Amino acid sequence: MTGLVANGRRWFHEVNDQWPGFGVSIEIEKILHEEQSKYQKIVFFKSKTFGTVLTLDDIVQCTERDEFSYQEMISLIPLNSHPNPQNVLVVGGGDGGVAREVVKHPAVKRVVVCEIDNRVIELSRKYLPNMAKGYDDPRVEINVGDGLEYMKEHENEFDVIITDSSDPIGPATVLFQKQYYELMYRVLKPEGIICSQGECLWLDMGIIREVFSFCQSIYPVVDYAFTTIPSYVGGQIGFILCSKNKNTKFSEPLRRMTDAEVEKCQLNYYNSDIHSAAFVLPQFAKKALYGIKKSVNSNHM
Structure with a gap:
């Protein structure tokens, strides 16, 4: 290594x-x-x-120390922005962390995890059991194989699609291309939402701008949020969120969690305030993605 x-x-x-x-x-x-x-x-x-x-x-x-900041945010921001997220598709996420967070939402009835590399699943069960325990929930189905091929046979089926990908290197490269986002659009139900790993504002703005731009040609609502995570290069990672519902306001969660609910769900990073705050971007990022100023309550400009 x-x-x-x-x-x-x-x-x-x-x-x-x-x-x-x-x-x-x-x-x-x-x-x-x-x-x-x-x-x-x-x-x-x-x-x-x-x-x-x-x-x-x-x-x-x-890493065991800070994984929750990523898993909770990539899962609960889209789920709490959807009126009734019953069916959820996770592309990637072989370590089980996203599945662990998704099943905490009371509306969720079915979660399909499409992971191309079964060894990641098997080894995570052994070495990261606190993350892989997401697979133990009976609502979770594991599909070992290419997520794109799976989606081609499941159009208009899912309320939320979460893409928990690695960086656009190797097998994850296709998950940052326009054709992938077009395919997700077809797989979503009419009010469907997607949330994809969106790279680091400090290091990957070229990639982010490219994906953000073609998403705006596909979806009526596109937005960007981020979280802090010290073990990632740059200490920060973002999320590209898109909705088929033109009235979606990602920064205003439809489901606001009380402190008691946050504690019951054993959340360590996510709460309703940080959900909204995640969409407040530094000035250089606002200019790069939106051209002019963006308020926390806007959809996109």
Whole structure:
């Protein structure tokens, strides 16, 4: 695996061409598992401060310490923006974290997880059981295979589609293309919503702008939110949200959770206030995505 040794200590070092000249390092205590699957290089290691870490093709996917900030936000922002999210499709999400959060919504009746690499599911059950426990809910169905092929046979079926993808490298590249978002549109019901992993504002604005732009040609409502997560390069990750319902206001959740509900659901990052705040963008991002100023209550401009 990508790494370096400093002062006698072994470190995982994430660097790639997507963000030249910049990276993130996590000290390794022990390599738990390492293999090359049919699709990608999979590594689990025990870290000094972030607990167990999963990397795919030498890119951090999640760590025990901060995974909740990503899993909760990518799941509950779209679910709480939909009037009745009964049927949910998760593309990717092999570690089980999104499924774990999705089943916390009281309206959800069915969750289909399409993960192309079964080894990610199997190994996450062993090394990240607190995330993979999402698979234990009887409402969750696992479909091992290509999510795009699955969707071609399930048009007008889902209320919410969540794309929990890695970066646009290797098997995840297609999930950042216009054809994928057009396919999701056909799979959604009339009031359907999608939420996709939307990269880092600080490092990936070119990719974000491209996806955001073609989404606006497909969906009547497109918006962008973000969360903080220290183990990802840049310390931040975003979400591209689209709705077929022209009246959707993503920054105003239809389901507002009380403090008691947040505690009952064992949430550590998400609440209704941070749901709305996630759409307040720094000025450079507002200008890049919307051209002119955007208020927290706007859809898109």
